[in-house]
Amino acid sequence: xxxxxxxxxxxxxxxxxxxxxxxxxxxxxxxxxxxxxxxxxxxxxxxxxxxxxxxxxxxxxxxxxxxxxxxxxxxxxxxxxxxxxxxxxxxxxxxxxxxxxxxxxxxxxxxxxxxxxxxxxxxxxxxxx
Amino acid sequence: xxxxxxxxxxxxxxxxxxxxxxxxxxxxxxxxxxxxxxxxxxxxxxxxxxxxxxxxxxxxxxxxxxxxxxxxxxxxxxxxxxxxxxxxxxxxxxxxxxxxxxxxxxxxxxxxxxxxxxxxxxxxxxxxx
DNA sequence: ACTTGACCTGGAGTTAACTCTATATTGTAT
DNA sequence: ATACAATATAGAGTTAACTCCAGGTCAAGT
Numbered sequence: 280x281x282x283x284x285x286x287x288x289x290x291x292x293x294x295x296x297x298x299x300x301x302x303x304x305x306x307x308x309x310x311x312x313x314x315x316x317x318x319x320x321x322x323x324x325x326x327x328x329x330x331x332x333x334x335x336x337x338x339x340x341x342x343x344x345x346x347x348x349x350x351x352x353x354x355x356x357x358x359x360x361x362x363x364x365x366x367x368x369x370x371x372x373x374x375x376x377x378x379x380x381x382x383x384x385x386x387x388x389x390x391x392x393x394x395x396x397x398x399x400x401x402x403x404x405x406x407x408x
Numbered sequence: 409x410x411x412x413x414x415x416x417x418x419x420x421x422x423x424x425x426x427x428x429x430x431x432x433x434x435x436x437x438x439x440x441x442x443x444x445x446x447x448x449x450x451x452x453x454x455x456x457x458x459x460x461x462x463x464x465x466x467x468x469x470x471x472x473x474x475x476x477x478x479x480x481x482x483x484x485x486x487x488x489x490x491x492x493x494x495x496x497x498x499x500x501x502x503x504x505x506x507x508x509x510x511x512x513x514x515x516x517x518x519x520x521x522x523x524x525x526x527x528x529x530x531x532x533x534x535x536x537x
Numbered sequence: 538a539c540t541t542g543a544c545c546t547g548g549a550g551t552t553a554a555c556t557c558t559a560t561a562t563t564g565t566a567t
Numbered sequence: 568a569t570a571c572a573a574t575a576t577a578g579a580g581t582t583a584a585c586t587c588c589a590g591g592t593c594a595a596g597t
Contacts, residue, residue, distance in 0.1 A: 285543065295544090296586050304584095314593070316544060329517075336510045340584070354528060361521035368514050375507045381465045382504065385497050388458075392490035399483060414573065424574090425556050433554095443563065445574060469554070 281310070287319040291327050305344050306330055308351075336371050410439070416448040420456050433469055435459055435476050465500050 287309075288295045301307050302317075307327055310318040333343050346363055349356035416438075417424045430436050431446075436456055439447040462472050475492055478485035 283543075294586080297584085299546090300585060314544090316593090332510055332513060336507065336514070357521060357525050357528065361518060361525060364514060364518050364521065368511065368518065371507065371511055371514065375504060375511065378465065378500065378504045378507065381461055382497065382500055384461060385465070385493060385500065389490060389493050389497065392486060392493065396486050396490060399486065412574075423556080426554085428575090429555060443574090445563085 281318040281320055284309075284317045284319070287317075287323070290324060291331075293327065293331075301327075301330070304340055306340070306347050333367070336367070337374065338367055342367075410447040410449055411452075413438075413446045413448070416446075416452070419453060420460075422456065422460075430456075430459070434473050435469070462496070465496065466503065467496055471496075 282290065284295050284298055288298060291298075293301075298307070298317075302309070307323060307330065309323055310320065312318050330343055330347075333346070334340075342363070346360060349360050349363075411419065413424050413427055417427060420427075422430075427436070427446075431438070436452060436459065438452055439449065441447050459472055459476075462475070463469075471492070475489060478489050478492075
């Protein structure tokens with residue numbers, strides 16, 4: 280029936296420090312036991328994994344915070360949240376395309392290096408035509 | 409016959425502050441005129457654009473610094489530089505794949521939102537069978 | 538009763554990558 | 568000759584996202 284912060288940290292791979300920091304920032308606010316200790320739920324696991332995904336796709340904490348606030352307000356904010364995700368999707372797509380282009384360019388540079396390196400190390404400097 | 413820092417900044421889209429910072433970090437070290445002012449060359453344009461690319465693909469300044477040092481040492485470091493790029497290429501490729509997966513996941517979430525939102529706003533809450 | 542380990546809070550410290558400020562020079566136009 | 572804009576340096580300040588520390592509480596085992 281719920282996880283203490285240490286256990287939750289192990290499950291999610293997020294440090295205790297970071298969890299408390301995320302709470303301060305309003306990203307994930309667990310229940311508390313009578314004695315004041317945090318009590319994370321299974322739902323929180325799903326939620327933090329989604330937070331992770333947003334972070335890994337470059338969404339800044341402040342935006343995630345905004346999303347979390349909407350989420351906390353319930354169903355009435357469904358549309359707005361959806362729009363945030365759609366917008367973020369657009370940004371992500373552009374980033375992927377840019378990365379793909381960088382990759383191609385890097386490949387070109389590498390193959391240039393390969394021919395350069397080959398040339399410099401060839402015993403037939405003068406060519407063999 | 410070369411560009412002053414202000415002009416170079418306009419050409420490359422990198423702020424004067426950042427250019428001086430990059431110089432401090434050993435990424436790009438332009439010539440100097442007799443009076444001590446920086447004089448950037450056309451070669452520097454190509455080079456800074458490559459630096460940009462490395463940065464945009466997530467290479468930290470410290471690694472780029474290392475690469476720049478090798479580059480300054482000339483042809484004898486060709487192989488090592490190539491290896492750096494190949495390694496970086498691998499990292500980039502993995503990142504792209506991860507992003508692609510994030511994108512798919514985000515799409516799933518968005519289409520879930522779409523059906524949720526549709527359901528909530530339907531006038532036929534009870535179904536029509 | 539006492540120690541231990543996990544937890545609590547508020548706030549300070551860290552790192553990367555800039556970004557800006559203060560002060561001093563210098564080159565160009567009037 | 569003088570004003571002004573661009574440049575120079577050293578070093579301080581900023582931002583994001585953690586990361587850590589000091590000092591305190593509390594439940595469980597010996």
